[in-house]
Amino acid sequence: MTNSAEAQGNGNDTAKLRAMRIESIEARLYYVPLTSVLTDARHGTMREFSLVTVSIMTDGGVEGLGYSYTVGKTGGTALLALIRDNLAPALIGVDPRCTEALWEKMWWHLHYVGRGGLASFAISAIDIALWDIKGKLAQEPLWRLLGGHDSSVRVYAGGIDLDLPIDRLRQQTEGNLKRGFRAIKIKVGRDRLQDDVERVATARACLGPDLPLMVDANMRWTVAQAIRAACAFREYDIYWLEEPTIPDDVEGHRKIEVEGGIPVATGENLHTIYEFQKMISAGGVSFPEPDMSNIGGVTGWIKVAHLAEAYNLPVTSHGIHDLHVHLLAAVPNASLMEIHGFGLDPYIAHPLEISNGQVRASERPGHGIEMQWDALEAYRVGAKGHALQSKALRGDVVDLKV
Numbered sequence: 498m499t500n501s502a503e504a505q506g507n508g509n510d511t512a513k514l515r516a517m518r519i520e521s522i523e524a525r526l527y528y529v530p531l532t533s534v535l536t537d538a539r540h541g542t543m544r545e546f547s548l549v550t551v552s553i554m555t556d557g558g559v560e561g562l563g564y565s566y567t568v569g570k571t572g573g574t575a576l577l578a579l580i581r582d583n584l585a586p587a588l589i590g591v592d593p594r595c596t597e598a599l600w601e602k603m604w605w606h607l608h609y610v611g612r613g614g615l616a617s618f619a620i621s622a623i624d625i626a627l628w629d630i631k632g633k634l635a636q637e638p639l640w641r642l643l644g645g646h647d648s649s650v651r652v653y654a655g656g657i658d659l660d661l662p663i664d665r666l667r668q669q670t671e672g673n674l675k676r677g678f679r680a681i682k683i684k685v686g687r688d689r690l691q692d693d694v695e696r697v698a699t700a701r702a703c704l705g706p707d708l709p710l711m712v713d714a715n716m717r718w719t720v721a722q723a724i725r726a727a728c729a730f731r732e733y734d735i736y737w738l739e740e741p742t743i744p745d746d747v748e749g750h751r752k753i754e755v756e757g758g759i760p761v762a763t764g765e766n767l768h769t770i771y772e773f774q775k776m777i778s779a780g781g782v783s784f785p786e787p788d789m790s791n792i793g794g795v796t797g798w799i800k801v802a803h804l805a806e807a808y809n810l811p812v813t814s815h816g817i818h819d820l821h822v823h824l825l826a827a828v829p830n831a832s833l834m835e836i837h838g839f840g841l842d843p844y845i846a847h848p849l850e851i852s853n854g855q856v857r858a859s860e861r862p863g864h865g866i867e868m869q870w871d872a873l874e875a876y877r878v879g880a881k882g883h884a885l886q887s888k889a890l891r892g893d894v895v896d897l898k899v
């Protein structure tokens with residue numbers, strides 16, 4: 498081969514890469530049981546979550562995996578339908594590497610029923626699979642492909658534990674320290690503020706004075722209630738106060754930041770980069786928390802991270818830590834990553850290992866997650882013995898308490 502031919506690469510290979518196309522997209526829905534019952538102030542009692550997976554096959558033989566999830570069974574079938582019936586047919590035959598072009602195509606395809614919400618979940622699952630393909634083609638892990646800042650990521654245990662009595666909360670915190678955590682988050686938002694204060698005091702006593710302690714109210718409070726709670730928590734050196742009130746009240750978040758005296762974290766319920774732009778530019782958040790499973794995948798999350806950086810803010814995450822580890826490892830402004838209660842450890846080949854408060858992003862190409870499909874099969878909706886059902890029948894008494 499001549500030097501110029503080497504510089505241009507193998508002609509056939511180049512032509513093949515140029516011609517790469519999406520051949521098929523398969524989406525599946527699973528109702529994954531939680532290993533223990535979890536509770537927070539807004540979603541109540543949780544026993545399972547909906548996991549929607551997307552497998553994209555290219556004509557070059559490279560396959561990408563993406564997924565998103567919802568709380569309980571709510572929205573799972575709708576998310577599956579958006580991907581299977583609306584997005585997948587629009588993407589067959591296009592180049593999977595052109596993630597910005599595909600993102601824009603998906604955004605406008607769902608725009609009239611979207612601009613956030615469930616549409617962003619659907620776009621996310623596909624976008625994640627596309628980035629997995631790009632990483633595999635480049636033979637690079639996503640964290641390096643996206644910027645490669647530091648493969649070691651500090652983590653915290655995201656407790657979903659509002660109903661735990663004090664002694665169980667103490668046991669859980671001590672157990673997390675033994676597992677290697679050096680930071681934890683607990684739920685607040687009980688009916689009596691004094692109960693929350695007691696929980697915060699217990700967690701702080703277990704952690705000692707130096708380790709970060711976060712609290713999460715899951716949007717339970719009004720602005721005035723949140724400020725009152727923040728003032729009551731102040732003596733316990735809270736690292737951040739998460740989702741004190743509804744995500745729509747941008748000015749309220751700014752007030753809670755200023756008058757509550759604790760940095761505010763929010764983002765798992767902000768589903769577009771424009772919602773983050775409004776919250777960040779108004780001074781309503783100190784720790785933006787985009788979730789790549791509902792902000793538009795890798796593409797959306799990275800944009801929020803860079804937006805935060807331009808405002809001199811860190812960025813953190815919510816949920817699906819096996820994927821988020823790559824994104825936090827990619828950027829210079831990473832804060833602590835949540836190790837979330839909806840874990841996939843029993844269903845993936847290489848769960849994250851926590852050591853001295855940190856995890857390490859893998860060196861496997863793409864996101865490197867290998868789903869153990871056989872382990873998940875019992876929970877696949879539509880599989881034998883797991884038919885879709887509607888539980889609410891005419892005449893049922895429906896509980897309207899939220």
Ligand SMILES: [Mg+2]
Nearest residue numbers: 713739740765
């Ligand atoms: Mg939260």
